[in-house]
Amino acid sequence: xxxxxxxxxxxxxxxxxxxxxxxxxGKSTLIGRLLVDTKGAFEDQLLAVRKKKGxxxxxxxxxxxxxxxxxxxxxxxxxxITIDVAxxxxxxxxxxxxxxxxxxxEQYTRNMVTGASTASAxxxxxxxxxGVMPQTRRHTHILGLLGVPHLVVAINxxxxxxFDQTIFEKIRQDMADYCTRQGIRDLIxxxxxxxxxxxxxVRGDRMPWYEGETLLETLESLPVLGDIDDQPFRFPxxxxxxxxxxxxxxxxxxxxxIVSGTVRVGDSLTALPSGxxxxxxxxxxxxxxxxxxxxxxxxxxxLSDEIDISxxxxxxxxxxxxxxRKEITANICxxxxxxxxxxxxxxxxxxxxxLKAMVTEIDFRTDIHSLQHDSADQLTMNEIxxxxxxxxxxxxxxxxxxxxxxxxxxxxxxxxxxTVGAGMII
Amino acid sequence: MSEHKLTQLKALEAESIHxxxxxVAEFRNPVMLYSVGKDSSVLLHLARKAFYPSPxxxxxxxVDTGYKFKEMYEFRDNYCKEVGVDLIVRRNEGAIxxxxxxxxxxxxxxxxxxxxxxLLDALEEGGYDAAFGGARRDEERSRAKxxxxxxxxxxxxxxxxxxxxxxxxxxxxxxxxxESVRVFPISNWTEMDVWLxxxxxxxxxxxxxxxxERPMVERGEMLIPYYEENKGQLxxxxxxxxxxxRFRTLGCSPCTGAVRSSAATMDEIxxxxxxxxxxxxxxxxxxxxxxxMEDKKKEGYF
Ligand SMILES: Nc1nc2c(ncn2[C@@H]2O[C@H](COP(=O)(O)OP(=O)(O)O)[C@@H](O)[C@H]2O)c(=O)[nH]1
Numbered sequence: 001x002x003x004x005x006x007x008x009x010x011x012x013x014x015x016x017x018x019x020x021x022x023x024x025x026g027k028s029t030l031i032g033r034l035l036v037d038t039k040g041a042f043e044d045q046l047l048a049v050r051k052k053k054g055x056x057x058x059x060x061x062x063x064x065x066x067x068x069x070x071x072x073x074x075x076x077x078x079x080x081i082t083i084d085v086a087x088x089x090x091x092x093x094x095x096x097x098x099x100x101x102x103x104x105x106e107q108y109t110r111n112m113v114t115g116a117s118t119a120s121a122x123x124x125x126x127x128x129x130x131g132v133m134p135q136t137r138r139h140t141h142i143l144g145l146l147g148v149p150h151l152v153v154a155i156n157x158x159x160x161x162x163f164d165q166t167i168f169e170k171i172r173q174d175m176a177d178y179c180t181r182q183g184i185r186d187l188i189x190x191x192x193x194x195x196x197x198x199x200x201x202v203r204g205d206r207m208p209w210y211e212g213e214t215l216l217e218t219l220e221s222l223p224v225l226g227d228i229d230d231q232p233f234r235f236p237x238x239x240x241x242x243x244x245x246x247x248x249x250x251x252x253x254x255x256x257x258i259v260s261g262t263v264r265v266g267d268s269l270t271a272l273p274s275g276x277x278x279x280x281x282x283x284x285x286x287x288x289x290x291x292x293x294x295x296x297x298x299x300x301x302x303l304s305d306e307i308d309i310s311x312x313x314x315x316x317x318x319x320x321x322x323x324x325r326k327e328i329t330a331n332i333c334x335x336x337x338x339x340x341x342x343x344x345x346x347x348x349x350x351x352x353x354x355l356k357a358m359v360t361e362i363d364f365r366t367d368i369h370s371l372q373h374d375s376a377d378q379l380t381m382n383e384i385x386x387x388x389x390x391x392x393x394x395x396x397x398x399x400x401x402x403x404x405x406x407x408x409x410x411x412x413x414x415x416x417x418x419t420v421g422a423g424m425i426i
Numbered sequence: 427m428s429e430h431k432l433t434q435l436k437a438l439e440a441e442s443i444h445x446x447x448x449x450v451a452e453f454r455n456p457v458m459l460y461s462v463g464k465d466s467s468v469l470l471h472l473a474r475k476a477f478y479p480s481p482x483x484x485x486x487x488x489v490d491t492g493y494k495f496k497e498m499y500e501f502r503d504n505y506c507k508e509v510g511v512d513l514i515v516r517r518n519e520g521a522i523x524x525x526x527x528x529x530x531x532x533x534x535x536x537x538x539x540x541x542x543x544x545l546l547d548a549l550e551e552g553g554y555d556a557a558f559g560g561a562r563r564d565e566e567r568s569r570a571k572x573x574x575x576x577x578x579x580x581x582x583x584x585x586x587x588x589x590x591x592x593x594x595x596x597x598x599x600x601x602x603x604x605e606s607v608r609v610f611p612i613s614n615w616t617e618m619d620v621w622l623x624x625x626x627x628x629x630x631x632x633x634x635x636x637x638x639e640r641p642m643v644e645r646g647e648m649l650i651p652y653y654e655e656n657k658g659q660l661x662x663x664x665x666x667x668x669x670x671x672r673f674r675t676l677g678c679s680p681c682t683g684a685v686r687s688s689a690a691t692m693d694e695i696x697x698x699x700x701x702x703x704x705x706x707x708x709x710x711x712x713x714x715x716x717x718x719m720e721d722k723k724k725e726g727y728f
Binding site: 012013014084085086087088089091095096098110111113114117118224238239241242243248251253255256257284285286287294296297298300311335347349350351352354404405408409410412417418419422 | 431432433434436437438439440441443444447448450451452474475476477478479480481563564570571589590591592593594595596598600601602613614616618619
């Protein structure tokens with residue numbers, strides 16, 4: 001990076017990405033290329049995975065066994081497959097990217113759900129020779145379900161189809177049709193050769209018919225968080241800060257992360273589920289008090305009145321007309337090795353709230369191939385379905401489509417303590 | 427529509443504070459591992475921010491091998507006193523008394539005794555159910571798959587094939603009696619982020635990170651700092667010379683190399699990190715050898 005870039009790094013934004021593809025579509029090659037072209041992979045790490053040992057200079061991505069760079073665990077290298085989400089980091093002068101690299105095997109749907117849960121954009125790999133595969137549809141469906149706001153389709157290996165525009169257009173049309181049916185609106189398709197680098201970081205001159213941006217330009221210009229800022233204020237209370245020192249004998253600060261919206265000093269807030277209200281006295285941070293704070297800042301709020309608030313409560317603006325609920329409908333992606341059983345009690349963790357819950361009914365299971373709804377008595381690992389849940393106490397929750405933080409939850413097995421379900425409220 | 431945007435550093439800061447607070451909310455007896463290095467400095471700074479205006483609700487634990495640079499001990503004692511944190515220092519006294527060292531016993535055994543065993547003993551002695559560490563996923567490839575909340579069994583060991591999925595920013599803090607978690611609040615930070623943040627927040631760090639003429643021994647591609655008292659560790663034909671150098675990471679003196687550098691200010695360090703072609707762990711002997719980071723982590727190493 002040049003000196004100019006160093007100054008800019010102070011102002012760059014963060015974009016969380018997830019990358020998915022079927023085996024051999026070229027995902028490792030693409031990630032390797034992004035890492036190399038943005039210098040996110042260091043030379044000694046590259047030297048450790050080169051195909052030919054010995055030489056000191058690395059001329060091109062083709063020389064490096066890029067899959068080795070991305071397969072982190074020895075268990076994976078032994079089996080020659082990737083079994084776990086890996087996180088990769090790279091930066092350009094405009095943005096820093098955190099990329100969740102998800103294995104493509106069907107049995108690892110749970111990894112994809114994990115990687116997609118925090119992503120603002122997804123890169124879906126397609127081999128131009130094979131076009132849209134059932135696996136591609138499955139991945140796209142899951143990304144839609146997880147509410148990933150922007151989908152970027154990398155139509156790869158264009159060099160193997162003579163950079164033929166009609167092949168690209170056909171795949172683009174297929175993806176567009178599928179996404180429309182899924183209600184996914186933001187779709188960008190880019191033809192590329194991950195191996196040679198065309199349309200990844202540089203344009204190349206072999207696809208003059210394509211007028212869109214390169215992959216990297218696209219990633220640099222996507223909106224970071226959608227319009228989360230225009231959303232209503234939601235503040236799940238994490239902890240209550242009570243220093244009880246001589247200087248601060250009666251101080252009570254509510255600590256938490258603003259998961260959406262904005263709050264200002266003087267705003268009237270209501271704590272849910274109790275419904276008690278007060279006004280914001282101070283927005284406290286280590287770096288001084290603020291007049292306003294916004295998502296995703298982690299702050300401490302003090303109120304003008306002493307009202308009883310504890311971990312798990314949610315602060316919202318007064319009169320936002322929202323109600324806590326005890327019964328919820330949700331899409332669940334099951335990630336536990338033991339199947340989901342109706343009537344069994346689980347722990348649910350929703351924002352900062354952990355409480356007992358029961359699945360009262362499985363409405364249906366979605367056949368991930370046909371997207372048909374089937375009736376089911378249980379959900380096994382990697383299956384997705386819609387369920388009814390009853391909670392021990394009322395909580396305040398939004399719909400996942402409106403708010404990914406307050407609309408999501410995990411289910412925890414009360415015996416093993418493992419995370420077994422990922423839930424999205426509808 | 428609106429101007430409300432966080433820079434990526436502030437977004438990382440907010441995420442880390444969220445993680446630190448979740449641990450304090452969900453665990454009975456947390457502790458923060460403090461290695462005196464730059465990542466620990468950042469971690470400690472974030473923890474102070476998380477609980478302001480209260481003091482830290484947990485102690486710091488320094489697992490000392492006895493082989494740290496003297497500048498590190500001085501810095502540790504002064505800084506911890508200055509910010510008013512509760513510092514616990516633990517060492518594997520038995521192994522130290524027997525003269526454990528990397529030259530005779532090998533790096534793997536030395537690390538195993540002085541770091542891993544000392545850490546496991548200290549965690550058990552303190553009865554801690556959560557231990558914060560400053561590891562980052564960009565450091566090494568097995569770390570790329572590490573969770574933010576990393577489960578350890580009763581023996582403090584890690585099972586990479588059996589990790590809990592982590593969804594959204596909802597962390598599962600439920601564990602059985604005897605189990606514990608290692609928590610990595612700066613998982614998503616890169617080396618560059620750490621340097622930028624130290625610069626932006628004026629976080630004090632050990633002076634060894636800044637370039638200076640220092641006595642060094644050249645061993646292959648490594649630059650090994652020379653101290654009068656470690657004279658005995660010189661190999662045949664080695665001679666100390668003065669080299670303008672600094673450290674990108676700090677570990678134990680016999681096993682941490684310096685790099686040739688003239689970066690003597692934070693701006694120069696940031697510029698050097700930005701131009702770096704080699705990862706910082708290259709200067710750590712622990713990563714090179716048959717016993718990989720993944721093996722060490724399974725045994726209980728951080
Ligand atoms: N010709 C060509 N081959 C590619 C391209 N991208 C990847 N490949 C090759 O396709 C194979 C599978 O790629 P890999 O990245 O390992 O796939 P993954 O399983 O999706 O990670 C490798 O032999 C790559 O060299 C491309 O753009 N053009």
